[in-house]
Each structure stands twice: as C-alpha cells, then as structure tokens.
Amino acid sequence: MPPVRWSQTLIPTLKESPEGAEIPSHVLMLRAGLIGQVMAGAYTYLPLGLRALKKAERIVREEMDRAGAVELLMSALTPIQLWERTGRVAAFGNVLINFKLNRAGRQVHVALGPTHEEIVTDLVAKHVSSYRQLPLTLYQIQTKFRNEERPRFGILRTSEFLMKDAYSFDTSVEGLNASYDKMYAAYCRIFERCGLQYLPVEAESGPIGGDASHEFMVVADNGEDRVVHCASCGYAANLERADTGDRTVKAEPGDLKPLTKLDTPGTTSIEQVSKLLKCKPRQMIKTMIYEADGQPIAVLLRGDHEANEGKIRRALGAKSVELASPEVIERVTKAPVGFAGPVGLEIPRWADHDVAALRNAVVGGNEQDKHYVGANLTRDYTVDHFADLRNADADDPCPKCAGKLALRHAIEVGHVFKLGTKYSEALEARFSDEKEQLRTIIMGCYGIGVNRIIAALIETQHDADGIIWPMALAPYEVLICPIKASDPEVMKVADQLHDELLAQGVDVLLDDRDQRPGVKFKDGDLVGIPLRVVIGDRGLKDGQLELKWRTKKEAGMLPLAGAVEKIAELVSQAKRLNSN
C-alpha cells in the first residue's frame, strides 16, 4: 500500500482560488491538490487525483469486462500511412499530432493516436478471417492525443487525456445492433456506479442514420455541448441532432402592409438591422446562401433561429452543403454579403416552417445598404420548399409528445456509435461467411473520457467548502482526523484505527499533521473525503469517536469498541448504493 498518512504523501491544497481557473471543477481540482498544470491543455495527476482517476478507470474496466469486451493496449505511436488510407490525415487536420522520427538514414512519419479505429481495424484485418472468430469487442484504456487549438476549462478540454475506447466487430447489422446495445447498457451501469446524473441523448449519426449514435451527457452549466430535453416524455437529443415537434404554423393576424424599401447603411447583421429599424429579430427573415453540391440555394430562417447544416443537407438530399463564398453571394443576390433577401431572388428558395407564419417581415433588399419592410409570402416572394432546417430551441414543441423542449448545457462523457464498414472497407477487414463468401466486417466504436468522469462529477457535486465525492470515486473513503497529533495517546488510537481499517480493505487516510483542528477540517472538506472520523481527547475519555459525513452538517458519536467494523460496514453500504 502507498503512503496513507497525510504528511507522507503530496496533497498541496490551496486556500485561495488560483488565477486562471474559473469553473468549479478546475478550481477545486487545483485547490484540493488533485492536479497540477504543466502547460495549457496538459496536467499532472497528483496522488489524490490519480487515485480518483484509477477508481473511475477500474469501474470502466469492470463493466467492459462484464459486457464481454476484451482488453488490449495499442501503441500511442502510429504510422501516418494508416491514417492516410482512411483519409483521416485530412479529416483531423491540425488536431492530429504528427511528426517525423529520425532513424538510421531515413525518416519515419508518425502520429500520436487521437483514437484507434485505424490501428484496431488493421489488427483485426490481420488476425480475423472467419465468421467463427466473430463477434468480437476489443477495448483499451489509454492516453489519447489531440492538438486542441484552444484547450480550456481545466481538465474538460485538454490535448492529452485518458480515454476508454472500444470497437465491436460483427458479421451482420443485427450483430452490430446487439453489440451496440450491450455497450449502451454497460455505459449506463458505469455512469450510474460513478454517481453521475447522466442523460443518454440521440446524437448526429453520420452515414448510417437512425438511432446509430448516442452521447452520454452530464447536464452542467459549464458544459460545452448543448442538448434538448423533454421533461414530460424523456426525449433527449444533441442540439445538432434534435428534431423539433409539430410546427404547423398559422399566419400571424393583422393587415398586410405595403412592401417598402428602406436605407439601412452598413447594417449587415440581424442585430444591427433590428436595432436600426427597431424591430425584433423574430420579425425578420434571415436569408443565407448555401452551395449544395456546388449549386447555390437560399435558406430562409426566422431572424432569431440558427441554421442546421445537417438538416439542410438531408432536406435537400445533397452530399455536401456549405455556406457560399462572398463571390457567389454577390453574384446571386447582386449585393454585398449582408443584404440578401427572398424578394426577387432567382435561385431555389428553401424555408424553415416558422417562416410561413411571418407577416410584414423585414428582409434583405438584395442591394447594398437596403432592406425591405412589410415583406409577405406569396405577394412579395415565394418559397419552393418548407422543411425543418434549424436548430431546436428552448420551448420548441417536443417531437415525441405534447411537451416542450428545454435547452441545457452538458458535458459529453461518453459516445457510442455504429460505424458500419467505413474503416473495415478502407483497411480491408473481411471475413469468410458460412458459404465461403468474403464479406466486410461491420463495426461499432464506443468512447468514454475517463478524466471527464472526474471533472463532470466535481462540476456537478460540490459546495462552498469543496468537493463532495461519491464513495465509489473518492480518493480515500475515510479520513481519520486526530485533534491533537502531539498527544501520544490520541495518535496511538489513530494509528491503530488506521491500520485496522486498512486491513478491512477500507481506503483510509490519516491526517497526522500537527495542525489546528480548523485547518484539518477545512482541508478535509475541500478534498471531500466522504466519511470523517475525529479522535479528540475529549471524546476519548468516554471511549467515543466522532463520525461525520461530508454531506451532513451534524456529526454523530461512535464507541471506540467495535468502531472498525462499524465504519467498514458504513463504507460498504455507501458503495453498494451506487453499484447496481
């Protein structure tokens, strides 16, 4: 066992919040002495932080094993050729950390693995050739490298992080679905056991479509992702993915006003125009020019809505959709960027459903420094197709029930994804079936950010005094806090209690520092160890110890006789609460 006395380990707690840390998980991980920053996007795990990380890792490993996945460890160093074969050198771009190694008389171009589809698929291609060897799910827990151009939020977005990545290999889509479901269930157990309040959400699924991808989210104000959630039926989806419910809209009441062109010098954004003309963004139409497979089209949205390129691409049935270049915009609108509008526009016009309800709208004038007011559908402009083309928003109708959607920030802690044959095709991972036919292996991939489990937990479970660990992830389960470390009688009891708890398999830390009680209590609360045992000369006279849970305000007394068994029992009870 490693040192389990405070004075023998390294727990550099900080009284004040370090400059540069802003969100709770970052501040508390630094203050509690869990991590130390090495550079932007890279941290050292100090003894306490490492213990928590190892516990999360262990839960992940246990549940992967239970689900039938097999652990291996792939190299972090990978040959660039493998990434070229799948086209991901370009796809990753600057994110892929790669460099050349000098070796006797030649150079070897390598990349540090940001994920391992290529490596694992190549491995399986080499060693699997028959349907008899499948299905197979392989996983590893390993440090991944991605050059984040802007690392941020402490441990939440770093260039080096610990990831569990699993890959399933099946002979059929049914097999893939079964493998996927097993991983999905394992993920639920993992996050449950970690004491996280998580939410599986439908995510952008790429080429396969359908329910081919889910993200596991922890709702937190500082999360970088946004999800919509319906409180009444439980529907949850990534913002990019989320459908919006029934939007059959009826036109707003009121008389049609005449179409009038106004001078709006220099106002090229919705915000500027609304300010100048004293109208609300929701009374405006945002006209965006896209190129769909090279053909310019116009997308009309209500001014306060955000375009969703994935939805636009699917609605058009196009392979690629991107915002048009300024040259194309000027050619089709005959105006500089910022003044596009539907009136007189001659390219195909697609509109989001909500545009149909707008009456007397403010739109671009297709002329420099001009906007129209009083624009109305049919009379002043027409739309070729209506569709769902925008991101969902708070208070949109739920697509699954009569409820309304709520918009939340969230931290992505896991992602499960049905890959299909993208990598097995490119890397020729094939198998012979019963009829000796050569077929391509069907894959799934499944990731968990192990560091993010810790960060998300702290982000959502802390108070003004510090971290509040669940028993399952706490670096130590029990803190023994002798009040007078200088008193040999007190320390004798503390040492004995420590040794006996350790023998019972309890993770116990003895704060043997000769500090005033206040200092020890504050540090204990900051570090967040779930159960605190205080040994003072006062209680000791009556053969009593004091027992306090991190989550409770009041402490209770416990007779010294039989204390070890009682404490061990309390700890295992608390662990069990989260283990099923």
Next chain:
RNA sequence: CGGGGCGUAGCGCAGUCUGGCUAGCGCACCUGCUUUGGGAGCAGGGGGUCGGAGGUUCGAAUCCUCUCGCCCCGACCA
C-alpha cells in the same frame, strides 16, 4: 485564427495611468514562546532576473518596440 484580459516571493494580490529613496501587503515557510474542536497570537527571520530581449532616460516594475506564457469570448472540434 479574430476579440479581450493577465504576467511583481511557493500561492493570492497592490504598486504601472502620472518614471524618482532600500519593491510592498496577506497567506504559506523557518526559529522561539504561548496556544489546540472550524484556516491561532506575539516576537524574530529567510525568500524577488517585477515573464524575457532590446530601446528611451541622469534614473524604468512603471514609457516605447519586439517576444514568450497563461486565462476568457468567438471560429473550429473524428
């Protein structure tokens, strides 16, 4: 890569605008004494290339130029 902020003792900060005695404060640290149930008191002490380089000046933490690093917002994110 665009916008903003910061860099002074281990940590948190003041001083910079308006250049001027020996660069300051709190915490932490060391020594001694007194204390001991929610970040103790007194006394004494150590610790600084003021991020770095160049320049202006009689004189630079302070003004100018360049540069490095960190943080935040945006863009980007299999």
